[in-house]
Amino acid sequence: MREAGVGATLASAPVAERALAPMHVAHLGLVPYARALDLQRAVARARISGDIAQDVLLLLEHPPVVTLGRSSKAKNLVASPAMLAARGVELFEAERGGDVTFHGRGQLVGYPIVNLREHRQDLHWYLRQLEEALIRALRTIGIASERSEGRTGVWTDGRKIASIGVHARDWVTWHGFALNVSTDLSYFDLMVPCGLAGVRMTSVAKELGPSAPELASVEDIVAESFGEVFSRAPTMLAPDSLSEMLVHA
Amino acid sequence: MATKVTMEALSPTMEEGRLVKWLKAEGDAIAKGDVLAEVETDKAVMELVARGAGVLRARLAAEGDTRPVGELLAVIAEKDENIDAILKKAPAPAVPASSAPSAPSAPSASSASSASSTVVPQPTASTPPSHPNGGGRARSSPLARRLASSRGLDLGTLQGTGPGGRIIRLDIDAAASTELSGAPTAAAARTAAPVMRAAGDSEDIPLTQIRKTIARRLAESNGPIPTFFLTADFDLTSVRELRAQMIAMGDEFKVSYNDILIKAIATALSQHPEVNAHWLGDSIRRHHRVHLGMAVAVDDGLITPIIADADTKRISEIARESRELAKRARERKLAPEEYTGATCTVSNLGMFGIDEFTAIINPPEVAIFAGGAGGDVPVVLDGTLAVRTRVRITMSCDHRAVDGAMGARFMQTLRRLIENPLMLVF
Numbered sequence A: 001m002r003e004a005g006v007g008a009t010l011a012s013a014p015v016a017e018r019a020l021a022p023m024h025v026a027h028l029g030l031v032p033y034a035r036a037l038d039l040q041r042a043v044a045r046a047r048i049s050g051d052i053a054q055d056v057l058l059l060l061e062h063p064p065v066v067t068l069g070r071s072s073k074a075k076n077l078v079a080s081p082a083m084l085a086a087r088g089v090e091l092f093e094a095e096r097g098g099d100v101t102f103h104g105r106g107q108l109v110g111y112p113i114v115n116l117r118e119h120r121q122d123l124h125w126y127l128r129q130l131e132e133a134l135i136r137a138l139r140t141i142g143i144a145s146e147r148s149e150g151r152t153g154v155w156t157d158g159r160k161i162a163s164i165g166v167h168a169r170d171w172v173t174w175h176g177f178a179l180n181v182s183t184d185l186s187y188f189d190l191m192v193p194c195g196l197a198g199v200r201m202t203s204v205a206k207e208l209g210p211s212a213p214e215l216a217s218v219e220d221i222v223a224e225s226f227g228e229v230f231s232r233a234p235t236m237l238a239p240d241s242l243s244e245m246l247v248h249a
Numbered sequence B: 001m002a003t004k005v006t007m008e009a010l011s012p013t014m015e016e017g018r019l020v021k022w023l024k025a026e027g028d029a030i031a032k033g034d035v036l037a038e039v040e041t042d043k044a045v046m047e048l049v050a051r052g053a054g055v056l057r058a059r060l061a062a063e064g065d066t067r068p069v070g071e072l073l074a075v076i077a078e079k080d081e082n083i084d085a086i087l088k089k090a091p092a093p094a095v096p097a098s099s100a101p102s103a104p105s106a107p108s109a110s111s112a113s114s115a116s117s118t119v120v121p122q123p124t125a126s127t128p129p130s131h132p133n134g135g136g137r138a139r140s141s142p143l144a145r146r147l148a149s150s151r152g153l154d155l156g157t158l159q160g161t162g163p164g165g166r167i168i169r170l171d172i173d174a175a176a177s178t179e180l181s182g183a184p185t186a187a188a189a190r191t192a193a194p195v196m197r198a199a200g201d202s203e204d205i206p207l208t209q210i211r212k213t214i215a216r217r218l219a220e221s222n223g224p225i226p227t228f229f230l231t232a233d234f235d236l237t238s239v240r241e242l243r244a245q246m247i248a249m250g251d252e253f254k255v256s257y258n259d260i261l262i263k264a265i266a267t268a269l270s271q272h273p274e275v276n277a278h279w280l281g282d283s284i285r286r287h288h289r290v291h292l293g294m295a296v297a298v299d300d301g302l303i304t305p306i307i308a309d310a311d312t313k314r315i316s317e318i319a320r321e322s323r324e325l326a327k328r329a330r331e332r333k334l335a336p337e338e339y340t341g342a343t344c345t346v347s348n349l350g351m352f353g354i355d356e357f358t359a360i361i362n363p364p365e366v367a368i369f370a371g372g373a374g375g376d377v378p379v380v381l382d383g384t385l386a387v388r389t390r391v392r393i394t395m396s397c398d399h400r401a402v403d404g405a406m407g408a409r410f411m412q413t414l415r416r417l418i419e420n421p422l423m424l425v426f
Helices: A002-011 A033-049 A081-086 A123-141 A185-190 A204-211 A215-229 A239-248 B084-089 B106-113 B142-151 B169-177 B186-190 B209-222 B237-248 B257-271 B315-330 B404-419
Strands: A021-030 A056-061 A065-068 A090-093 A100-103 A107-113 A146-148 A151-156 A159-169 A172-180 A232-236 B003-006 B016-022 B035-041 B044-049 B054-059 B066-068 B072-077 B227-235 B277-279 B284-286 B292-294 B296-298 B301-303 B344-348 B367-371 B375-381 B384-398
Touching (some): A021 A215, A033 A056, A033 A090, A033 A172, A056 A215, A123 A159, A123 A172, A123 A204, A123 A215, A123 B044, A215 A232, B035 B072, B237 B404, B257 B344, B257 B367, B292 B315, B384 B404
Parallel strands (some): A021 A232, A065 A090
Antiparallel strands (some): A107 A172, A146 A151, A159 A172, B003 B072, B035 B044, B054 B072, B277 B284
16 A cells, blocks of 8 residues: 555656655654654754754654643643543643644654755744645645634644644754544544634544545655655655664764 | 853744743753753744853743843853843843944944843943953954954954964854844944944934834845836725715714725725735735735834735724724734735825825735825816816736736726725625
8 A cells, every 4th residue: 555655656756857855754653652752853863963964754643642832731631631541641741832732543643854944944934834735735635724824733614634833953843743634533622722722623534534545645645745845855764764864873 | 251042033024932941940051052942933942052152141031931033031151250241231021122322332342242232221331342352453363363254253352262362263153153043243233333423413223123024025025026006096086975975974984085995905806816816936826815904104114914804894894993903003912813914905105195106015915005195186077177086096016926907907996996885885
């Protein structure tokens, strides 16, 4: 399934036409939040030092976890830590921007480690580009989505389908976006998502019903649109090669 | 040598940032590259990284504080270094960077690290220049001299840390790094050359953030944007009658000419998405909703609050909203979402007696409308001289997106609406 997607990606990228710099895309599967955080920081450090010369996009899923961004207000977490534990949900405080959010199976999490010095030193621009990549990917899937002025994220018909929160050091980013593909949306009842009262969450599966694509194909589509928006050629990177790059870094 | 830590711009348009977390405490030892704090804008957090080593001597903002870009947030220095001079120059909390010294001593006083030149005006403006090198020629390495000249630094103001107090590359780096973040630089300060002049001859007004943004944005506009202008006279006779009738009924809605023009322009924009558009460099984004920016003069510049969905609002709503927005704009109480995201903009200088003018496009918008003063003028109608109330409106068009005929067609639609204001009511 994944191979087919990558084949299609390569076929549709006429390399000779325009030599775009490559962007490593690593499909990591299910990764616990803490481990993913360590990995992101390691990749970011290597990106800052120049040991990794290209932008990297980590694509993965997390086991159920609630994370609090830097702007989190306690009242936006409705559930007590005990209630979270009872549902098997971990709780983390993360250094990203934004308020509280949930990650879990069926949600495509993307952590772009991008050196903005090679794009634009503008975090607002970066946030808008992330939105653009997701909007384009959703359009390919058949979902019309849009931005909502002053509310970073991607929305479809007033419902939030993807959340965004980023962090940067020396203009190298980590953290990123979370796109609900087939997420169990009831988890969002444990909190006020993003600190925005009255926000309804949705997912690709909820919008499209039985015809919704699987997470794996959504990953490929997102990688593709990400490359398009950031003018990079997505090239698949096996998790092993990623570890290897970090060992040598 | 002390290193200033200032609020950094996380994006070119950012004017202030919120310090969300301190990662170092006062008294902590700091190595170059250490993460001191985190600053947030929108949903992005950026780390503030130490550009010099020493001890974190002072933290000048609390977690949760919002500070203007360029403002001093912390000082890193040696444990026993005297940092009083730097702290004294730190702005009082929550006061945006503004006044700067114009005293002849300005270049030497702190040009090496004028991160935020907000100086409390001192009665003794002629503070003796604090040349660490005693005013004599500073000893320096050739590399340091070259770097200093390329970065616009005055060697005389630097304290060398090399052998025998020699200024070396590291000193230049440290001095240059304290000048990052867009604050007035040594080069800028140096232009205030120590020439003889009497106080009161002139007044140096430092650039405020809003002034810098206006300058940069509008230069950006009139430079690369190929602009042309379309001017037309619009007959306000019907609008005047409409207003006269409303006033006769008690002027319940307090609708002004300007409110009616805003409604007319918004309505025309809804019919001409090619004008209600943004130029994105590699594409043109046509907007289906009309969010009309309305230029409002404020004390230190202008700001364009937005009437969202202006085409679908009743004129009385526009009147109420525009009054409210203008009032809050002058009080500087607008939330960012109230002045960002306009699809097109209207400016009006009629109240200043300006007959007509051309306004500068606010990119990425592709047009702007400039309204002059309406008034009675003699016109020839069917071969007879008559007096009509007219207003002149000039449309500035970004030719990359709007062509002459396209703009002219827009003006035709606008004429139809303004001259038949009943169209705006239904």
